[in-house]
Amino acid sequence: MKAPSFAYAKPRSLEEAFDLLERPGAKILAGGQSLVPSLNMRLSSPELLVDITGISSLAGIQVGRTFRIGALVTHAQIERSAEIRKQVPLLAEAAAHIAHPAIRNRGTLGGSLALADPAAEYPACALALNATLVLLGRKGERRVPAGSFFKGLFETDLRTGELLAAVEFPRVERSAFLELARRQGDYAIIGLAGVADGSGRRIAFLGAGATPVLAKGASAASSLEQALKALGNDIDPPADLYHSSATKLHLAKVLLSRAWNTLSKPH
Amino acid sequence: MEHAVETTLTVNGIEVTRRIEPRRNLVDFLREELGLTGSHVGCEHGVCGACTVRVDGEIVRGCLMLAVQANGCKVETIEGLSDSGELARLQKAFHDRNALQCGFCTPAMLMAARDLQLKNPKASREEIRTHLSGNYCRCTGYQAIVDAIEDVLHG
Numbered sequence: 001m002k003a004p005s006f007a008y009a010k011p012r013s014l015e016e017a018f019d020l021l022e023r024p025g026a027k028i029l030a031g032g033q034s035l036v037p038s039l040n041m042r043l044s045s046p047e048l049l050v051d052i053t054g055i056s057s058l059a060g061i062q063v064g065r066t067f068r069i070g071a072l073v074t075h076a077q078i079e080r081s082a083e084i085r086k087q088v089p090l091l092a093e094a095a096a097h098i099a100h101p102a103i104r105n106r107g108t109l110g111g112s113l114a115l116a117d118p119a120a121e122y123p124a125c126a127l128a129l130n131a132t133l134v135l136l137g138r139k140g141e142r143r144v145p146a147g148s149f150f151k152g153l154f155e156t157d158l159r160t161g162e163l164l165a166a167v168e169f170p171r172v173e174r175s176a177f178l179e180l181a182r183r184q185g186d187y188a189i190i191g192l193a194g195v196a197d198g199s200g201r202r203i204a205f206l207g208a209g210a211t212p213v214l215a216k217g218a219s220a221a222s223s224l225e226q227a228l229k230a231l232g233n234d235i236d237p238p239a240d241l242y243h244s245s246a247t248k249l250h251l252a253k254v255l256l257s258r259a260w261n262t263l264s265k266p267h
Numbered sequence: 268m269e270h271a272v273e274t275t276l277t278v279n280g281i282e283v284t285r286r287i288e289p290r291r292n293l294v295d296f297l298r299e300e301l302g303l304t305g306s307h308v309g310c311e312h313g314v315c316g317a318c319t320v321r322v323d324g325e326i327v328r329g330c331l332m333l334a335v336q337a338n339g340c341k342v343e344t345i346e347g348l349s350d351s352g353e354l355a356r357l358q359k360a361f362h363d364r365n366a367l368q369c370g371f372c373t374p375a376m377l378m379a380a381r382d383l384q385l386k387n388p389k390a391s392r393e394e395i396r397t398h399l400s401g402n403y404c405r406c407t408g409y410q411a412i413v414d415a416i417e418d419v420l421h422g
């Protein structure tokens with residue numbers, strides 16, 4: 001189908017963007033790789049698209065104490081960045097699972113997190129890494145940990161008029177990203193994003209609930225056997241068209257077993 | 268055309284300026300306003316890959332980019348890449364290997380294959396399949412397409 005009619009504006013500054021976002025029916029457009037399909041299928045009918053891709057302060061990767069990745073950084077840039085591959089390899093590994101090259105060339109980190117699809121890769125990575133999301137509005141900045149950002153199915157802590165500006169990730173070199181999908185590039189049936197450092201393990205699952213889910217029991221377990229037992233209490237994955245909840249839990253256990261050694265080597 | 272936006276882009280080396288409705292996606296603009304019908308339209312939601320075009324050197328889904336977003340961009344289509352000879356080897360290999368039947372997917376397959384050739388010229392069979400995973404073909408069963416690309420990369 002064809003998209004409904006809407007107006008389009010491309011602000012050059014945050015100030016201009018905040019003005020535009022106050023207009024009725026305004027919606028942010030970033031890479032368009034989720035929004036444009038929903039327009040084409042007429043699932044969404046905004047009056048004004050505010051294309052934020054011209055705001056340079058939302059782009060780029062800054063390396064300091066943490067890794068600050070701008071909301072506009074694309075999946076392809078994350079996949080190719082040598083810095084990210086070395087210092088936050090979880091993200092680089094996850095990016096390669098997102099859709100296909102032509103979609104990764106336009107889809108953005110900020111768009112994926114703001115959309116909060118529970119089967120998407122980055123939300124689970126952000127949760128495992130305990131990333132900080134930097135939200136900007138006319139009233140200023142709010143810094144929200146990933147654990148409080150994802151509120152429900154496609155629902156986040158973003159308020160009207162606010163945008164996601166950047167995400168700060170800690171450096172964590174030891175990580176595992178695994179997912180099962182029917183075909184390369186499909187959304188995952190179930191997936192695992194796990195990291196480990198001196199303070200312990202953090203293992204999150206995608207496709208396992210209405211939001212990405214941190215498997216607290218499994219993360220804290222001292223053996224794989226214990227972890228597999230704990231996982232049954234940590235997650236209760238919803239069935240989809242092809243897989244029952246029990247199948248998904250079984251597959252989650254398979255992934256946990258595969259990731260366990262990587263996440264358990266002595267520090 | 269109540270919301271039309273003046274947009275200037277370069278298409279296959281030629282600068283064009285048009286007033287474009289924001290709802291018009293890039294592939295429809297290329298096909299309907301410029302008559303460049305080599306890029307095809309299948310699913311219109313990013314799944315089939317038939318609409319693949321190159322924007323500023325990177326392949327994108329023509330159905331998932333608004334034409335107004337291409338303002339200031341360099342757009343290349345199958346027509347441009349074919350005329351310049353950039354795809355000649357791939358086109359010959361597709362012909363030799365019978366890598367098309369109805370041809371609907373072929374322009375986009377060639378765009379994706381060329382992208383792989385530029386980025387990873389020694390790609391393995393598995394990597395070829397992964398790179399083309401977003402391009403559907405309902406006729407060939409893919410085998411012949413992978414064969415053709417392998418011939419060019421390793422020939």
Ligand SMILES: Cc1cc2nc3c(=O)[nH]c(=O)nc-3n(C[C@H](O)[C@H](O)[C@H](O)COP(=O)(O)OP(=O)(O)OC[C@H]3O[C@@H](n4cnc5c(N)ncnc54)[C@H](O)[C@@H]3O)c2cc1C
Pocket residue numbers: 027028029030031032033034035036037071097098099100103106107108109110111112114115119120121122158162163164165185186187188312313314
């Ligand atoms: C065929 C296909 C397969 C896909 N497969 C996968 C997959 O396997 N895994 C996966 O994770 N994704 C997948 N995607 C989605 C893709 O990753 C999108 O790029 C991503 O979900 C959204 O990013 P975007 O920049 O394109 O956002 P857009 O589509 O532009 O926007 C998405 C939503 O986020 C809002 N938004 C965007 N940026 C911001 C911001 N900075 N602040 C606040 N709100 C914002 C928009 O208003 C909109 O509601 C797939 C897409 C397609 C078409």
Ligand code: FES
Pocket residue numbers: 307308309310311312313314315316317318319328329330331
């Ligand atoms: S028409 Fe664009 S991906 Fe199918």
Ligand code: FES
Pocket residue numbers: 366367368369370371372373403404405406407
């Ligand atoms: S040749 Fe018919 S779809 Fe590929």
